[in-house]
Amino acid sequence: MSALPPRATIGILGGGQLGRMLAMAAASLGYRTHIFAPDPDPVAADVSAALTRADYTNRRALARFARSVDVVTFEFENVPAEAVLFLAARVPVRPGVRALEVAQDRLVEKRFVEGLGGTPAPYAPVETLEDLETALETLGTPAILKTRRLGYDGKGQVRIDNRAAAREAFAVLGGQGLLLEAFVPFRSEFSILLARGLDGSEALYPPIANRHEGGILALSLAPAPGLEPAHVAAATALAVRIADALAYVGVLACEFFALADGPRFNEMAPRVHNSGHWTIEGAETSQFAQHIRAVAGLPLGSPALTGARARMRNILGAEVHRAHALLADPTARLHLYGKAEAAPGRKMGHVTHVDHFPVGADLLD
Structure with missing residues (x-):
């Protein structure tokens, strides 16, 4: 299987911030991107070469989109599987539709993971x-x-x-x-982030500690502190089994609860993931560049940290109006997504620190 040549076009289903950052990573590797999304103002289109604004059920639009791209990927898992199957008959789709079908149904997902030896709640x-x-x-x-x-x-x-x-x-x-x-009495939440290449090679990032507020990810820290090495090994091995069983291509995130007796699987995301945003500055190869490498058939990059630890905080809702003040700290790395409406709890951007952290802040506060 040969890699996509420079100037090839990668189609991305979904027009949100994940698609935006994927498009930026693709451009740095010499690729063009074409966004397919029903949204009236998809922020990914701001940095992409082309946009098709249409519903995922519009087969004429999907067929035109397939003819314009060399490979298709997706930035979120709620794309209808029927649309992905339609595209897969015309152009390579990575990761494949099976990963989407598993992740879209929590019951199917839990039974699938149990079949691989995992333990959900x-x-x-x-x-x-x-x-x-x-x-x-x-x-x-x-x-x-x-x-x-x-x-x-x-x-x-x-x-x-x-x-x-x-x-x-x-x-x-x-x-x-x-x-x-x-409800399980977990000590903490963490995620395992990995990339799997077209050739089956895999790259694993360090475990990531996550803190949620109101069900929304607020903070991530890598490497995750306080986890038992054996529990990390068990969660990592399960994530690898999931990727292998799905013949997965791209970045995969698996979320876990940390309990005294071992990890409990929570859910998987067959895409780049919010808990991996720190990798843009905090890893040798960001999750976005890694995903583009995988779906384009390129060798995977190093997932090694660029410093001892990295911390990412989401900027939610009206916080975006004060976000530029964060740049008073020269070590802050600010990413705003260009969204017009700052609705409560909406992810408007994120800020990352590598090694240097705000004075007086707990790493997970």
Whole structure:
């Protein structure tokens, strides 16, 4: 399998900040990018050579898009699998549709990971209110009721603290296609980020500690402190098995809960991931450059850190209006995504520090 030549075009499904940073990484390697997204103002298009603004169900637009690109990838996992299958019949799609199908359904994902020897939090599928009441008897409270599909950044899930709250939680999430997950007493959350090349080669970044606020990632620190080496090894081995089982090409993120007796698998993201943004300055090869290398058939780069540790903080909502003040610290590396509306909790950018951190700040505060 030969690598894409310079000036080849990489198609990206999705027009958000991940697509934006992928397009920037592609340009540095001599590639053009073509964004396909339904959004009225996709920020990825600001830095891309071409844009198709159309719905993912528009087959005529998809066919034109396929004819204009040499390979297709995606920046988020909620692209309809049918659209990806349609494209895959016409142009290489990396990673493949199987990774998308697994990641799009929490129940399928958990069973897939269990089949590879992973251990998720205890769970039960829920289709009816009676299913939910039975699951609560088994799993207890507190528990998290989640939609099986389309959940991200804390959306599509409700915490149930007592049995009396079951009916309301079920109604809030619309009933059917749900999953109840037991709350596990985790010490911390961490992610394993890896890249897998077209030739099956793999590059692993150090484990990343994550702190969420309101279901949204707030902070990441690499390498993650305080993890048992054996637990890191187990989580890393599982992430590699997942990538290999999917014949994966590109960057894959797997999130875990750290418990006293070992890691519990939380979820996977078949794409570049928010917890890997620190790699732009903090690693020899950023996750975005790594993903482009993989889907283009190039050799993977080194995932080694450029310093002893790196810290990334998301800039959310109205914080963006004060973001330029962060540059008073000459060690701050600021990335703003060009989004017009600073809605509460919306990811507007991030700031990274490598080795040098704000005075008085806890690394994960």
